[in-house]
Amino acid sequence: MDREFIGKTALVTGASRGIGAATAVALAQHGARRLILHYNSYQPGIDAVIASAQKAGAEASAIQADLGSRSGLQSFLQNLNATGLGVDILVNNAGSLVQRTKLADFTPELFDRVITLNFKSAWFIAQAVAPYMIESKSGFIVNVSSIAARNGGGIGATIYAAAKAAVSAMTKGMMKELAPHGIRVNAVSPGTVDNNFHAQFSTRQILDTVVAATPAGALGTNEEVADTIVFLCSPAARYIHGQTIEINGGMFTV
Template structure:
């Protein structure tokens, strides 16, 4: 069970926390006493509102901006993190960027999609791991996707490949850092009702997903946030290198 003040005196870095799953997780950590670094790219005001909500719920927070689809943006965040202790990292920022069929993919689009959905997560983890190693304690959750196992819908090849790479990264890091007391796991959402789908999915696609989901509906950001928080809690102290699927039964194997 997660305690009321489970994350008191802990700093949580949540990438992509201005909206959707990240914002819900930021609130869930903050309301359990954490100091939350709310990262955003374009939605500064929304990120500031997330921090205001956290403060109202008894936690504290601050915002930081970085475009994680670019190497310059990743470097900016890594420099900003220098010497800042981070106890928990949630690599959540991600996007399809745009749907492109295989023959339409350009090197630039592939680089952007991989940077945002995989490479940036690796370098942000690399930036916070030395501090976790010193403290012999830490938790990392990488937010992957059901697309990592299914290959993604038409036009989502780069995204699904990046998420599969992220899932592999989880297992590799779990193996290397487990002995040092650092836990690394994945949360793999199915179709969650966020702006992601307002940007990239049609009503017909969402209707088809609901029909193929035993629970008959899309998931909510709070439902994914609960899984993220659980994996970072003491209750998950022996869970290492695993993927927690939050998809209403859409994919069970």
Template sequence: MAIDLAGKVALVTGASGGIGRAIAISLAASGAKVVLNYLNSKEAAEEAVAAIKHKGGMAIAIQADVSKAEEAQRLAAESEQAFGRKVDVLINNAGHLVQRVPNEDMTEEVYARIMDVNLKSAVFVTKAVIPGMKAAGAGCIVNLTSVAAHNGGGPGASIYAASKAAVLAYTKGLAKEVAASGIRVNAISPGFIGNTAFHATFTSAAAREATIQSIPLRREGTPEDVAGVALFLVSDLSAYLTGETIEVNGGMFMR
């Protein structure tokens, strides 16, 4: 069964690279008009837009700091204006470890940055698109969490892990809130995904190899592995799924 998203508008936060970029490209290839949100990486976001257009898709890039409520609202408004209709699909992908900090060294500033980019961003971008989805009687929201939400993460990542666990709970609560309006809300929990800035920044080569050897499928995941699941979750193939979290980790964590 082919997935057809023709006519739908999809907004992907944190879409200039890695998982967000792969999801945006996958949605566009299935016919969606895609808004790629970025914070600082304008050139990378525009390159992704160009790649989508080269293959006949429709996409634009919009800069916004989605950790700020007013910026999240602006992003949603500009997304709707760009394509002349409400947002049908929202992928809350923006997120960041920020930095590894043992709890005894945690500051309020770092704590706030971690929580804001991982949880607050999802809450307030979602808040901005829900009215349009309710008016249409349909919509799909996918939140990106992490295997860290289950295992507490690596060294100095306890607050990051907590923020991603909060995303899991938020997904379930929101799914109950909006189900009667025809809106489905699910989450994806990636494990060790290569070709991302996250591991390039925070994971050593030795740690990477050790992790791969511990994964039953004996390889790291790719952004495209995650994108395929996102595409499934926003399609009619998952029409009876809401409040669910799908683990994409090669078997390193099984529920």
């Protein structure tokens, strides 16, 4: 395994399970020296990820925050600042559908929560880490979008899908601002990954239908997405800027 991130500090949000947990462990296995890991509610998950990262030779610590609320985002940014650490690699991964809700029942509070968690937090966390990257003339930001950004999402997931479309657009705009400073900004767009996300929001019947419509014949795994994130931060991806890489087994190709 290449250890291309030796000496680097990485911040991964939503690292307590799923894609974020797999990404944190992969970054440690690829040599990252220090991991700042964010979680919201799943303490046993973040404890296990910290243990795996340490086993791979990285220092790791965690910050808890609900990134779906304005106060939670502020507290996260304050605690991040209090670490005094510069971040070389940012993976803006924390996200959720929150709840499936149709137009008629959507409240302004739910709208703000979905947008803050999936979109606004990524922008302001990038704002917090960018000055160090600019000073270092180097840095990597990977935002996590979704296939929903391309297809509008399933029923009751419209605002989540719109937030993820905003993440893809933000990735391009942020890239234009930061690429001249030696910082690469990209995004990944997972299709349907077989993890807690869909255990919460989809039925097995929905997932079987997705598998049947997927050319690769299977749902995605956390590790398949994590490997792409690692690639995007690696020297092998040195001329890739502002892209959103679709990882969906050929499910959606337009």
